[in-house]
Amino acid sequence: MSKTQVRQEVAAWHPGQIWQPPTKAQRWYDGAFRRLCLVFAAFTIVLIAWLALGIAYRAIPAFQQYGLNFIYSTTWDPNKAQYGVLPEIWGTLYTSLLALIVGSAFGVAAAIFLSEGFLGEAVFKGLKAFNLQFHPLWRKLPDRLEQILKNLIELLAAVPSVVYGLWGLFVIIPLIRPVCNWLHEQFGWFPLFSTTLSGPGVLPAAFVLSIMILPTITAISRDALVSVPPKLRMAAYGLGATRWETILGVLLPTASRGIFGGMVLGFGRALGETMALAMLVGNANRLTVSLFSPANTLAALLANTFPEASAKEIPVLMYAALILLAISLVVNIFGAFVLEKAVGKGEAK
Amino acid sequence: MSKDRASSRSDLTPSQSPPVENPFEGVNFAELELSLYRPRTLQSTLLSGLVTCMTFIALIPLFAVLWMLIWRGGQKFSLALFTQLPPAPLEQGGGFGNAIVGTLIMVGLGALITVPLGILTGVFLAEAMDSKLAEAVRFAAKVLTGFPSILAGVFAYGAVVLVTGGFSAVAGAIALAILMLPTIILTSESAVAMVPAKMKEASIGMGATGVQTVWMVLLPTAMPGILTGIMLAVARAAGETAPLLFTALFSNYWLISSGRADLMQPTASLAVLIYNFSGMPFANQVELAWAAALVLVLLVLIFNLIGQSFTRRRYEE
Numbered sequence: 001m002s003k004t005q006v007r008q009e010v011a012a013w014h015p016g017q018i019w020q021p022p023t024k025a026q027r028w029y030d031g032a033f034r035r036l037c038l039v040f041a042a043f044t045i046v047l048i049a050w051l052a053l054g055i056a057y058r059a060i061p062a063f064q065q066y067g068l069n070f071i072y073s074t075t076w077d078p079n080k081a082q083y084g085v086l087p088e089i090w091g092t093l094y095t096s097l098l099a100l101i102v103g104s105a106f107g108v109a110a111a112i113f114l115s116e117g118f119l120g121e122a123v124f125k126g127l128k129a130f131n132l133q134f135h136p137l138w139r140k141l142p143d144r145l146e147q148i149l150k151n152l153i154e155l156l157a158a159v160p161s162v163v164y165g166l167w168g169l170f171v172i173i174p175l176i177r178p179v180c181n182w183l184h185e186q187f188g189w190f191p192l193f194s195t196t197l198s199g200p201g202v203l204p205a206a207f208v209l210s211i212m213i214l215p216t217i218t219a220i221s222r223d224a225l226v227s228v229p230p231k232l233r234m235a236a237y238g239l240g241a242t243r244w245e246t247i248l249g250v251l252l253p254t255a256s257r258g259i260f261g262g263m264v265l266g267f268g269r270a271l272g273e274t275m276a277l278a279m280l281v282g283n284a285n286r287l288t289v290s291l292f293s294p295a296n297t298l299a300a301l302l303a304n305t306f307p308e309a310s311a312k313e314i315p316v317l318m319y320a321a322l323i324l325l326a327i328s329l330v331v332n333i334f335g336a337f338v339l340e341k342a343v344g345k346g347e348a349k
Numbered sequence: 350m351s352k353d354r355a356s357s358r359s360d361l362t363p364s365q366s367p368p369v370e371n372p373f374e375g376v377n378f379a380e381l382e383l384s385l386y387r388p389r390t391l392q393s394t395l396l397s398g399l400v401t402c403m404t405f406i407a408l409i410p411l412f413a414v415l416w417m418l419i420w421r422g423g424q425k426f427s428l429a430l431f432t433q434l435p436p437a438p439l440e441q442g443g444g445f446g447n448a449i450v451g452t453l454i455m456v457g458l459g460a461l462i463t464v465p466l467g468i469l470t471g472v473f474l475a476e477a478m479d480s481k482l483a484e485a486v487r488f489a490a491k492v493l494t495g496f497p498s499i500l501a502g503v504f505a506y507g508a509v510v511l512v513t514g515g516f517s518a519v520a521g522a523i524a525l526a527i528l529m530l531p532t533i534i535l536t537s538e539s540a541v542a543m544v545p546a547k548m549k550e551a552s553i554g555m556g557a558t559g560v561q562t563v564w565m566v567l568l569p570t571a572m573p574g575i576l577t578g579i580m581l582a583v584a585r586a587a588g589e590t591a592p593l594l595f596t597a598l599f600s601n602y603w604l605i606s607s608g609r610a611d612l613m614q615p616t617a618s619l620a621v622l623i624y625n626f627s628g629m630p631f632a633n634q635v636e637l638a639w640a641a642a643l644v645l646v647l648l649v650l651i652f653n654l655i656g657q658s659f660t661r662r663r664y665e666e
Contacts, residue, residue, distance in 0.1 A: 022558050033560040037473035040466050041486045044534065047527070048489050051496070051504050058507040109403035118401060149404070156411050158653055160588025162623045163642045167414050169627055170421075170635075211410045218407075242393040265495055272497020274591035275624060299499045299591070306506070306595045321503040332495035336488060 052325060059322045062315035070319060076285045083316045085323060087287045091295040092327070095202055095281065096270035098291075099209035103270075104263045106210070107217030110153055111259075112247060114218070115225040119146050150222075157215035165279035168208045173199060173280070176207075180292050197292035200282035206291075208276045213266040220265065224258025224342065225251055257342035264335035271328045274299040298324040415646070422643030425636045430644070435601050435622065438631055445641050447603045448617040452648070454604060455518050455597060455618060456586050459525035464579060467530055471537025471575070472563055487538070493531035501527040502592035510596060518604065518616040521597030528589060529582035536578025540571035573659040580656025584649045590620035599625060619645045 022030070062070070066083060073084025113119070120142035127138065180197035187193045197203065228251050236246040252259070282294020283304050298320055306317055385391050429444050436443030470486065477483045505524035510516055544567050552562040568575070598615040599622065619641050626638035 021556070026558055026561075030558040030560045033563070037469045037476075038482070040469045041473040041477075041482065043466065044470055044486050044493070044530070045489045047530070048493065051500065051527070054504050054507050055500065058511075106403050106407045109400045110407050113400045113404040118397060122401075149408075152408055152411060155650075155653075156407075158584060158588075158649055159411070159414055160590070160620060160645055160649060162588070162590040162620045163414065163418070163646055166623055166627050166638060166642050167417055171413070171417055211407075214407055242389050244393040244396045245389065247396075268495040272495070272499065274497065274499040275620075278591075279624070279627065299497060302499050302503060303591055303594055306503070307598065318503065318507065321500055324497060325500055328495065328497050328500075329492065332492050335495070336491045339491075340488070 052329070055318055055321050055325060059315055059318035062319040066316075066319070070316075071323065074285070074287055078310070078313055081312070085298065085301070085320050087285050088296050088298045088301050088320065089323065089327075090287055091202075091281065092271055092297040092299070092324070094289070094295070095206045095209055095277065095297060096267055098202070098206035099213055099270045100263060100267045101210075102206070103210035103213040103266055104217050107214045107262075107266070108221050108259060110214070110218045111221035111225055114146060114150055114153070115222050116243070116247065116251075117142075117146075119149065153215050153218050156211060161212060161273060161275040162279075164208050164212060165276040168204050168276060168280045169200075172204050172207060173197075173201075176204065184292060191289050192291050195288070195290040195293040199294070200280050201292050201294050202281065202288070203291040205277050205281040205295075205297075208280055209270050209273055212273060212276065213269045216269055217259075217262045217266040220262030220339070221255070221259045224255035224262070227258070228254045257338060261335055261339035261342055264331060264338055268328055268331040268335055271331060272299060272324070274303050278303040298327075418639065418643045418646055421636070421639040422641075425640040426643065430637075430640055434603070435617070435626075435637070436633060437601075438629070438634070441633055443633070443637065445617070445619065445622050445637065445644075447600065448619045448622045448641065449644065449648075451518065451597070451600070451604050451617040452587055452619045452645075454612075455521045455525060455593070455616060456583055458518065458522035458612070459529055459586055460579065460583055462522065463526040463529045463533060463582075467533025467578075467582075468537045468568075468575060470534045472541055472567065474534070474538040475541035475567075487535075490531045490534045493527075494535070496528070496531075497591075498528055498589050499591035499594075501525075502594060502596050505592065505596045513613065515613065516596060516598040516615040517613040518597055519612050521593045521616060521618070524592035524596045525586040525589060528592060529586050532582040532585065533575075533578050536581065537571070537575045540574025540578065541567050543574065544570045576659045577656045580652050580659070584652035584656065587652060588620060588645060588649050590618075590624050593618050593621050594624070597621070619648070 062083075066073075070084055071089065072086055073082070074086045075082045075084050076087075077083075123138075123142040123145060127141075132138070177197050180193075180201075180203065183193045184196050232250050232254060233246060236250045241249065277297050278300040281297055281300050283296055283300060284294035286293060286295055288295055302317055302321055302324070305313065309317055383390055385394060429442065431444060431446050431449060433442070433444035434447055435445055470490075474483050474487055501524040504527070505520045509520035509523055513520070548566055548570060549562060552566040553559075557565065597618060600615045600617045602617075604611070604614070604616055623638045623641050623645065626634040626641070629635065
C-alpha cells in the first residue's frame with residue numbers, strides 16, 4: 001500500500017485532516033482550561049482564608065465589646081448580656097482528651113492487629129486444625145477477612161454522628177448510669193467521680209466521641225505500620241525477637257511519627273465533633289473535672305444556641321465559633337504537618 | 350580446621366573424609382521450644398490476645414448501633430414513612446418523606462457545586478505535582494478534611510443566610526459543599542495520578558493538547574476512582590447534621606409544592622429530624638427518630654457501597 005493510499009484510507013475513516021497542528025481555538029481552549037484548573041486549585045486556599053475571615057468579620061462586634069475577657073469569663077447569661085466561654089473551652093478540650101486516650105488505645109491496638117497478620121495466622125491455624133490443605137476456595141480467606149475487618153472499622157466512621165447521639169441517649173446513658181452512680185457512692189472523694197450521673201454528662205459524651213475518632217486513628221496508624229520497611233521487621237525476627245519484641249522495639253518506634261500524627265488528627269476530629277456532643281454532654285455551663293457531671297463544648301454550644309439566637313447573640317456565637325476555628329485549625333495544621341514529615345522520612349529511606 | 354579442609358579437598362573419595370561433627374551437639378532442644386513458661390513468649394502471647402480482644406471490642410459499638418437501629422427503627426418501618434409528613438406533637442403516625450427529599454436535594458445541590466471544583470483541582474494537583482502552589486493546595490485540602498462541620502454551618506449562616514435574609518436549602522447545600530470538597534480533591538488527585546504515565550505520554554505524543562489529554566485520556570481512565578471519591582463525599586454529607594441546623598433549619602412541609610421546588614425556603618433533612626425528634630418527650634416522635642436513623646444509615650451505606658463498587662470492578666479487571 002502506497003503512502004497516498006494510506007492517507008486516503010485514513011481520510012475515509014476520519015473526514016478532514018487529522019494531522020493538523022492544534023488550531024488557534026484549540027490552543028486558546030487549552031490555555032483557558034489550564035488557567036481554570038489553576039484558579040480552582042487556588043480557590044481551595046482562598047476558601048480557608050474566606051472561612052476564617054467570614055466568621056471573624058461577623059464576630060467583630062462581640063470582640064470589641066468583650067475583648068479577651070470572653071475567653072476567661074465563666075458566665076453565660078443572655079439576659080444580663082454577660083458572655084464567657086471558659087467552661088466551653090475546657091469542656092471541649094476535656095472531652096476530646098478523654099476520647100483521645102480511649103480512642104487511641106483501642107485504635108492503635110486495632111491497627112497493630114490489622115497490620116501484623118494476626119488474623120491470617122489465626123485462619124491458617126484454623127485451617128490446619130480442620131486438616132484442610134490450600135485450596136482456591138479459601139486461599140484468599142486471610143486477606144479477605146483482614147479486608148472485611150478493615151472495612152468494618154471504617155464503617156464506624158460512616159455512621160452519622162447524630163445516630164451515635166441517638167444511640168448514646170437511649171442506650172448508653174441508661175446502661176452506664178447504675179455503674180457510674182455506684183462508683184460515685186464508693187469513691188465520691190475522687191475528683192473524677194465527684195457527682196452523680198443524672199442523664200447526659202461528660203462520660204457518655206467522651207465514650208461516644210472515642211468511638212467516632214477510632215477509625216481515623218486506626219487508618220493512619222495502620223498506614224504508618226504497613227509502610228515500615230520489611231527488612232526492619234525481618235531483621236528483628238532474624239535476631240530471634242518474639243513478635244511483640246519486634247512490635248514494641250522496632251515497629252512502633254519506627255512508625256511512631258505516623259501514629260502520633262493520627263492521634264493529633266483524631267484529637268482535631270474530636271474537637272470539632274458536634275451532634276453527638278450536643279445530645280450527650282448535657283449543655284450545662286459548668287467548669288468541672290467530674291466524669292459524670294453535665295458540661296458543654298464550643299461546638300455543642302453553637303448547635304444548641306444558634307438556631308434560636310437573637311440578633312444580639314449572633315456576634316457572640318460567631319466569636320465562640322472563631323475560638324473553635326482557631327483551636328481546631330492549630331491542631332489540624334499541626335497534625336497534617338507531623339504526617340507530612342512522617343511521609344518525607346519514609347521516602348528518604 | 351584449615352588442615353582438615355585441605356585434606357578433604359585432596360582426598361577424592363568421600364569415604365575417606367573425616368566424620369562430620371554433629372553441629373547440634375550440646376544444644377538443649379527443649380530450651381528452644383516455644384514455651385509459655387518463659388516470660389518473653391508469655392508476654393508475646395498475652396499481648397496478642399489483648400490486641401485481638403481490643404479490636405473486637407472496638408467493633409462492638411458498630412454492631413450494637415446497627416442492631417438497635419434494626420430493632421427499634423424496624424418496628425416502625427412502613428411505606429407511610431416515605432410518603433407522609435412529620436406529625437405534630439401528640440399526633441400519631443406520620444412519616445418523613447419531605448426530610449428524605451430535602452436531604453437528597455441538598456446533597457445533590459452541594460455535589461453539583463463542589464464536584465467540578467474538586468475534580469479540576471485534583472487534576473491540577475496531579476499534573477503540577479511539585480510546584481509550590483500544588484503543595485500549598487494539597488496541604489489546605491488536608492487541613493479542610495478536619496474542618497469542624499459546625500463551622501461550615503456558621504460560615505454559611507454568615508455568608509448566605511444573613512445575606513439572602515432567610516434559611517434555605519441553598520445555604521444548606523453550600524455548607525455541605527464545603528465539607529465535600531476536600532474528599533473529592535484528594536481522591537481525584539490520587540485517581541488521576543494513578544493513570545499510567547505511558548498513556549498520558551502516548552496522548553501527548555500523538556499531538557493532543559493538554560486539555561484533550563485530560564478529557565479523553567486522564568479523566569476517563571481515572572473515572573472509577575473519582576466516582577468512588579464523590580460517593581464517599583456524598584455519603585458523608587448525607588449524614589451531616591451540624592451544618593444544616595441553622596442554614597436549612599427544618600420544615601414540616603414538602604419542598605416541592607405544586608410542581609416546583611422552592612430552594613430558598615427552610616428545608617427538612619433526615620439528620621436534623623433525628624436531632625429534633627430525639628429531644629422530644631413524645632414516644633411517637635422518638636420512634637420516628639429511630640426509623641429515620643435507620644433510613645439515614647441505609648442511605649449512607651448505599652452511597653458507600655456504590656462508591657466501593659466502582660473501584661472494586663477496576664481492581665478485579
